[in-house]
Amino acid sequence: MPLTIDIVLNQRDDLGESPLWDSRDQCLYWIDSRRRLVQRLHTQSGDYQSWQTPQDIGSIALCQSGRILVALQNELQFLNTTTGTLTPFIDIQ
Numbered sequence: 001m002p003l004t005i006d007i008v009l010n011q012r013d014d015l016g017e018s019p020l021w022d023s024r025d026q027c028l029y030w031i032d033s034r035r036r037l038v039q040r041l042h043t044q045s046g047d048y049q050s051w052q053t054p055q056d057i058g059s060i061a062l063c064q065s066g067r068i069l070v071a072l073q074n075e076l077q078f079l080n081t082t083t084g085t086l087t088p089f090i091d092i093q
Contacts, residue, residue, distance in 0.1 A: 009041055009048060018059045029068065031057045038070060038079055051084050053077075 014034035021028055027042045036057060039050045055072040060079075063069055068079040069089070076089040 008043065008046075013037075013039075018057075020060055020062060022062055024066070029060060029062075031060055033057045038068060040081065049081070051079055051081070051086075053079075053086065 013030075013032040015032060017031050017033055019028060019030045025042070026044060027040050029038065029040050031038055033056060036053045036055065037050045038053065038057065038060060039048070041048050053070060053072060055074060058071040058073070060071070061069040063078065065078075066081070068081060070077050070079050070086070074093045075091045077086045078089055079086055
């Protein structure tokens with residue numbers, strides 16, 4: 001069976017990484033580590049959102065609370081996707 005790739009968003013990332021599917025909200029999260037963005041796409045509606053971070057991003061993880069744990073260059077922070085605020089969790093310097 002041939003592989004089919006669908007383009008679902010008309011944009012390009014500098015370095016798109018860390019794709020993460022949220023089955024609760026039926027959306028895809030990923031990062032553009034070079035542009036320091038956490039991004040989300042609701043696949044059914046096509047609604048797209050992004051949040052800027054203050055440092056380079058390494059990866060993201062879903063939390064039971066609904067927040068996103070963001071691994072930044074020197075710390076871990078929680079991203080509240082409703083308000084867009086980042087809350088420090090721990091320094092890793």
